[in-house]
Every structure is written in C-alpha cells, then in structure tokens.
Amino acid sequence: MTSETITAAASGTWKLGDLTVNRLGFGAMRLTGSAAFDLGTPSDRERSIGVLRRALELGVNHIDTAAFYFSSLRSANELINRALAPYPDDLVIVTKVGPGRDPSGKWLPWATPEQLRGQVEENLRQLGRDHLDVVNLRLNGPGSLAEHFGALAELRDAGLVRHLGISNVGPAHLAEAQAIAPVVCVQNRYGLETGRADSDEVLRACGEQGIAFVPFFAIAGEAGAFGASSNDGDDGQGSEVLAVARAHGATEAQVRLAWTLHQGPHVLAIPGTGNPDHLVENVAAGALRLSADELARLGSVHDG
Template sequence: MSSETITADAAGTWQLGDLTVNRVGFGAMRLTGSAAFHLGTPSDRERSISVLRRAIELGVNHIDTAAFYFSSLRSANELINRALAPYPKDLVITTKVGPVRDPSGAWQPPARPEELRGQVEENLRQLGRDHLDVVNLRLMGQDSVAEHFGALAELRDAGLIRHLGISNVTGDGLAEARSVAPVVCVQNRYGLQSRSADADDILRVCGEQGIAFVPFFAIAGEGREQGAGAAVSGDDEVLTAVAGAHGATVSQIRLAWTLHQGPHVLAIPGTGNPDHLVENVAAGALRLTADETARLDSLPS
C-alpha cells in the first residue's frame, strides 16, 4: 500500500478524558536502543530525534513514554524533550510510573505508594513540563491497586497529573482502580496471537465504559515488538495472504487487526526506523473485510 501521504488521523480519534488523540500514536521505548531497555550500543541520537519530529509531521499526537525507558547514554523522555519542546498544543504525552531501575539499569522492587510522587516529578523534570497529561500506574505484582492508585489520585488533585490510567491490569484490578478515581486508559499486552486469557474481557469492559484500550506489543508479541517493515518469524499463511491482498506488510495487518477490535482501541507502535514509522502510521488506513477479520480471528492466540 502507498503510505507516503497517510497521516495518523486515518484511523480516527478517541478521547483520553478531555484530550483528543489520533488512534495511531507512537511508543518511545525503542528510541533508546536496539531492544527494550538495552544497555549495550545506544541508539543514534539524531536519528531518534528525527523519528520523533517525523511522527509529529505525520499527525501523531499521542506519545507513550516513561522515565524508566533508558539505556546507555539515552533517555526516551529527554529525547522527546529535545526533539519536540516547545510541545505542540495538541500533543498528549502519556507516561508510566511504578517500575524502578537503578542507574545501572537493574530492576528494583516496584515503587511504594509514597514513592510515586518522586517518579512523577522525575518525569516532569525530564520532559520539561509542569504537569503530565496522562500517567499510567504500571502494575508489577502490587498487592493493593487502590493504595497505589490513590497516591496518584492525590497528585492529580494537586495539579501534577491531568488524567490517570493503569497498565498490566486484571479485570478485578481495573474495577478496584475505578473505585478510587476515573480511569481514562488501560495499557495491557494485546495483539493477534499474543494476548492473555482475560484480555478480550478487559477490552470489552473498556469499550462499555468509554475507556481507551492501548495494547503494547501489538505487532509481534511480548519481547519481540518490531517496526511494521520488519519480518516476523512464523508468519501464518493467512496473515501473508491478507497482507498480499492489501499490498501491506504482515506487521501492518497485525496493527490493523488490533485497531479493528473497537473504536476505543489505540495503537502505540514503537520504532527507531523512519521508514517503519511511516508504515506504522499508514496501517491506520487499512480496512479489513469481514471475511479477512474472521480468518484472522481464527488464528490461535
């Protein structure tokens, strides 16, 4: 498919609270290196900056990031700040708190409720902002969702955060969070052939409640997310056939299938490759037929 002139509004828009975003956004994790949290060879700084600026040119107005997205010499937040500040008025930056990494990159126990303010302030400092548009509580086995979410609700009331979301959550955890404060988005692992047992139920509940559902690892599954132009091992014949019918890549079809799961589903594919960025954005213009969707739905997850 021709992707040169396709922009991020091709898939339509959705609301994160009172903030309107195009359904195809951008995930910043891969900007810091060749793989998630990679501490070896850092990414090329100028290329990462150019990818971010190109994303804005293509109409992306929703960027997902986190202070713990860093690698040797690179920080996703600081790259975003360098590339895009002063920020476009319609740009929504979503970040996450909860996970903790020490300066060497090693994972530590997740933040306690009283430590979340420090994480929010670190995101503010790195991004150069006086408030955060959306903050997701990224769950890492915490016993009490309510205690952590309540701490973020207090920061929202203090004006440091505009809206709250939650990530890696079960259905019961989502209900617990919603009993504390409004939830504008859920970030969970979800993709064709890569989703948890209760993922479809959570997606449905989000649609019923008007909550954005924002899958991560939507292209190639957990641990192997790739740009739209990259090869995905074990491509199914059905995927290959559907991609061929649209003149698209298999990864574009995976993104299109995800977006077809409901108007409340947002995509945040990440890449450090400018060509893959263009292809990811163009996937929002793909329209699968009912037969194609049914064939893809039949693939084992």
C-alpha cells in the same frame, strides 16, 4: 502501503479524558537502543529525534513513554523533550510509573506508594513539563492497586497529573481503580498472537465504559520483550497474516496494527520503532480497512 501522504488522522480519534488523540499513536520504548532495555548499544541520537519529529508531521499526537526507557546514553523522555519541546498544544504524552531502574539500568523493586510522587516528578523534569497529561500505574501482579492508585489520585488532585490510567491489569483492577478516581485508559499486552485470553474481558469492559484500551506488543508479540524485530511469518499463524497482507499490498506489521484497531473504536495503537521507514508504514496502517471475512480469518489465529 507506505504512502507518506497517509497521516495518523486516517485512524480516527478517541478521547483520553478531555484530550483528543488520533487512534494511531507512537511508543517511545524503541528509541533508545537496539533492544528495549539494552545498555550496550545506544541509538543514533539524530535518527531518534528525526523519528519523533516525523511522527508529529505524520499527525501522531499521542506518545507513550516512561522514565525507565533508557539505554547507557539515551533517555526516551529526554529525546522527546529535545525533539518536540516546546510541545504543540494537541500533543498528549502518556507516561507510566511503578517500575523503576537505577542509574546503572538495574531494575529496582516496584515503587512504594510514597515513591510514586518522585517518579512523577522525574518524568516532569525529563520531559520539561509542569504537569503530565496521563500517567499509567503499571502493576506487577494481581494484588490490590488501591494504595498506589490512591497516591496517584492525590497527585492528580494536586495538579501534577491531568488524567490517570492503569497498565497490566484485569477487570477487577479496573473496578478497584474507578472506585478511587476516573480511569481514562488501560494499557495491556494484546495483539493478534499475544495476550488475548488475558485481556479480552478488560478490553470489552473498557469499550462499554468509553475508556481507551491501549495494547502494547501489537506488532512484535512476545518477541517484543526481547528486542526482536517482528514476527517472521513463516509459521501457521504468520501465513494467515501474510495472505491478508499480500491482498492489501501491506506488510504483516500493518495487518497486525490494523487488526488491533478493528477490535473497537476505543482501541488505540502505540507501535514502537526507532526506524523512520517503519514509522511511515505504521502510521499508514491506520488507513487499512480489513473485511469481515479477513477479520474472521485472522481472529481464528490462536493466542500464542
């Protein structure tokens, strides 16, 4: 399934607050270098810009990014700005705050509530916008999010941010955040072989309340954190995925994406790639429909 005629519209739509997006979106973390946070090998600038422009041509209107997605010479936000500004009205750019890296790339301590305004402004500068469509508060542990989310709610009230989301959270965080301000999306690690035990409950809670659930690492699983290309399919789990893929003339990456989209109409996909061929393949996965039998077979693949 590599047809360039399949667009992201084939995946259907969902709303992030008042903003409608195609369920098949794009993650910008892979645009800057050979590995997600690799300072040594910057990406080819024109290739990354080409991937972003092609994504929009293919109907993608939901891009996930962060100011801390950068390599020595490339920043995801600046690539997005260079490739896509002036931005089309229907493009929704989602960014995240909480984590940060210093100019040398070293991780900083998690932001204090007071530092979140600076992180929002950094995203505004890099993207060249005067407000951000959606900002996710990315947590780094199980503690309360109240002070941080309260600080973001103030920025929302001030008009710097249109909608808020949360990331790396459990159901209690969702309820805690909703007591402070509306939540339009939850972004957690989740895929066929990753994060299911941790996130099944919050995925369900989001579905019940019409909140988007946006998985990351849906293709690469845990390997995604360290820059590997994809799951290789030569183990017991991979062979089930491979069999389903072969039956559809699809790739395993496409089956993994399709599986996540089948977890509910509120589940969005943000596959990350710097490869134009992978982009086309990932968008086409939005048209891949799996049978109940295939979903049952894949569902028994265990959470690694």
